[in-house]
Amino acid sequence: MSCPLCETPGGTLLWQDDFCRVVRADEPDYPGFLRVILNAHVKEMSDLQAADQQALMRAVFAAEAALREVMAPDKINLASFGNVVPHLHWHVIPRFKDDPHFPNPVWGAKLRGTPHAAPADVDAQLAAALSRRLVPGSGRE
C-alpha cells in the first residue's frame, strides 16, 4: 500500500534517527510548523509499546521546546490525526495571536491573511535547537 510518509521525508528534514524524524512542513501560513514522524508505518499511538510511545512523545516535546526557544510563540498546538495518512505523525505548531487562524485551530476558519513572521534562518535555528535536545538513538528504549 502506498504511503507518502513511508516513501518521502514529508517535509524539510531537520533531525532524524532510526526511530523518528522531525521535518518542517511546507505550510506557507505557518513558518516553523514542525512534524514529528515515526519512521515505521504504524497507525495509532496505542499500537506502540509504552517505551516507544514515550520515545515518540519525547521527540514531540523536544520539538515544542525548540519552537518555544527559537520563535517564542503565544501557544503551542499539538495534534495527531492520520485520517488521510494513517502513519503516525504529530503536528507541532507555533501559534501567535496575529497568525491567520488564531484562536481557531489551523484547520478551522481563517481569520487573517498574513503569516506571523519567522527568522530567515528558522530551519537552521530549529535544527540546532533540536540537536541540543535529542540524541540520535536515545529515544527508543
Added chain:
Amino acid sequence: MSCPLCETPGGTLLWQDDFCRVVRADEPDYPGFLRVILNAHVKEMSDLQAADQQALMRAVFAAEAALREVMAPDKINLASFGNVVPHLHWHVIPRFKDDPHFPNPVWGAKLRGTPHAAPADVDAQLAAALSRRLVPGSGRE
C-alpha cells in the same frame, strides 16, 4: 484569573485521580469524544517535568485504548491546543468514516449531518474501560 477548567469538571466525569481527569465532552456530533484534563493550571506540555508529561500521556493513551475497545473507531484523533483556555487538556476523539467531518479534523469543514451512533450506555462502558487501565494515584511519579 478565571479558568473554566479550574472551576468546572469540563464535561461528564468518567475517571479522576489527584493529577488528572477524563471527561466525556458535550459534543453532540461526537458521542464518545473524551477530554483528558490536567488538574493543575499549566499552559504547555513543556512546562511539565518529564515524569508528569509521561503521566498525562499515559492517561491520554488509556483514553484512546478505552475508546478503541468500546467504540471500535476507524481512527483516533489526538489534539492539545489551549488557544482559548490555556490549561492543559487533550482531545481524544473516536473518528468514523461516516462521521460528520471525516476525513477532515473535527475543527474543519463539516461534510455530513448525522453523528456515528454510539451505545446508549457509552459513558458507563468507557468509565469501566478507563478504570481497568488507570489506577488512581499511579500516574504521577
